[in-house]
Amino acid sequence: MQTTIKExxxxxxxxxxGLTDWxxxxxxxxxxGKSLPALSDAEKSEKNMLPGCQSKVxxxxxxxxxxxxxxxxxxxxxxxxxxxxxxxxxxxxxxxxIVNADLFFITETGLSExxxxxxxxxxxxIVKELKRHAQDFIG
Amino acid sequence: DTTYAGLPFKFEAGTPNIAxxxxxxxxxxYINRIGLQNxxxxxxxxxxxxxxxxxxxxxIDFYNKTGKFCGVVSFNLKNINGYDAGMIxxxxxxxxRTGTHCAEPLMQYFGVSGMIRASFAMYxxxxxxxxxxxxxxxxxxxxx
Numbered sequence: 001m002q003t004t005i006k007e008x009x010x011x012x013x014x015x016x017x018g019l020t021d022w023x024x025x026x027x028x029x030x031x032x033g034k035s036l037p038a039l040s041d042a043e044k045s046e047k048n049m050l051p052g053c054q055s056k057v058x059x060x061x062x063x064x065x066x067x068x069x070x071x072x073x074x075x076x077x078x079x080x081x082x083x084x085x086x087x088x089x090x091x092x093x094x095x096x097x098i099v100n101a102d103l104f105f106i107t108e109t110g111l112s113e114x115x116x117x118x119x120x121x122x123x124x125x126i127v128k129e130l131k132r133h134a135q136d137f138i139g
Numbered sequence: 140d141t142t143y144a145g146l147p148f149k150f151e152a153g154t155p156n157i158a159x160x161x162x163x164x165x166x167x168x169y170i171n172r173i174g175l176q177n178x179x180x181x182x183x184x185x186x187x188x189x190x191x192x193x194x195x196x197x198x199i200d201f202y203n204k205t206g207k208f209c210g211v212v213s214f215n216l217k218n219i220n221g222y223d224a225g226m227i228x229x230x231x232x233x234x235x236r237t238g239t240h241c242a243e244p245l246m247q248y249f250g251v252s253g254m255i256r257a258s259f260a261m262y263x264x265x266x267x268x269x270x271x272x273x274x275x276x277x278x279x280x281x282x283x
Contacts, residue, residue, distance in 0.1 A: 022230055023281065030282050054222055054238070056252075075252075076220040077282045116226050 005097055008089045009105035016109040025114060029081025036084045039073040050129050053122040055079050061133040067092045068134050072126075082111065082123060090130060098134035103127060178261045182210045185259045189268040196276060198283070202249050213240075213254045216279060221253045224278045233274045 019025045039048075043060050050057040055076035062069050070091045072083040089105065090098050106112050106127075112120055143149040170178070186208040193199055198217040216224055225237035238253045239246045246253060257271055 023227075026227060027281055055220055076223050078220075078223045078226065114230075116222075116229070119222070119226065 005089055005093060005101050009103070012085055012088070012105045013108050022114050025111065026078060030077045032084040033077055033080030036073065036080060036087065039071055043071065044073065050125060052125045054118050057126060059129060059133065063137045066094055068095050068098055068137060070130065079122065086126065086130065095134040095137040099131050099138065173261065181261055182259050183208060185263060185265065185268060186210060186212055188265055189257065189271065192268065192272045193275070196272065198279060202254065210260065211256050211258045213256045215251060215254055216275065219278065219282045221255045223282060224255055227278045227281065228274045231274045231277065233271055
């Protein structure tokens with residue numbers, strides 16, 4: 001499964017390697033974000049809101065057959081796109097693999113360079129929370 | 140034993156901010172040479188020019204309905220997150236402030252989570268205002 005996380009990231013890097021212009025990257029993220037299923041109003045609760053993010057981000061997790069099912073949404077188009085990428089990489093994976101995942105695609109795609117410092121911090125928070133949730137399933 | 144000098148010198152330990160004092164003196168003289176009223180007139184014209192240009196664009200919400208301005212234009216782009224807009228405008232060399240502007244009660248009054256604010260000074264030009272409008276249209280095209 002770790003290979004799968006790695007392979008998914010490599011596919012993202014390959015796809016985004018053709019997007020050299022930051023404008024194209026934002027457009028790509030915007031389009032990706034639109035494809036992410038919306039959370040229900042009940043799921044967009046205070047309890048599911050991630051702390052410390054400049055925009056609102058909600059995350060739900062559940063364990064199903066030893067795999068973590070992730071759902072997420074943001075009120076920011078660009079963060080929504082980043083969530084789509086993160087979920088593509090980490091969704092439906094064993095919790096141990098999520099906890100140990102090296103998310104190299106974030107730097108190798110140049111995405112982290114194109115975020116403002118506070119947004120980059122927010123993204124770091126999202127990754128930490130994803131891993132923390134996965135860790136909770138391990139115990 | 141410590142003895143203190145009289146006021147104000149007892150609170151003036153160390154080297155005074157000489158460079159700061161000289162700078163602010165120059166800055167005051169610079170402003171006075173131009174004239175505060177001239178600066179205000181220029182900024183008002185620039186802000187009105189920008190508001191008129193933005194009003195012609197679609198899907199922009201304004202909050203100042205008084206017709207009076209003090210160098211800033213605050214707005215939101217419908218269905219576009221303000222932070223996203225600010226980040227993209229930044230990439231185009233356009234600096235706006237986004238978020239709650241340390242004025243959460245005001246944001247609550249208007250029922251918004253934040254606003255985008257363009258702030259003009261006497262150094263800004265109509266060409267820059269045009270760039271802002273153009274940049275906003277590009278943001279809308281990208282994110283809507």
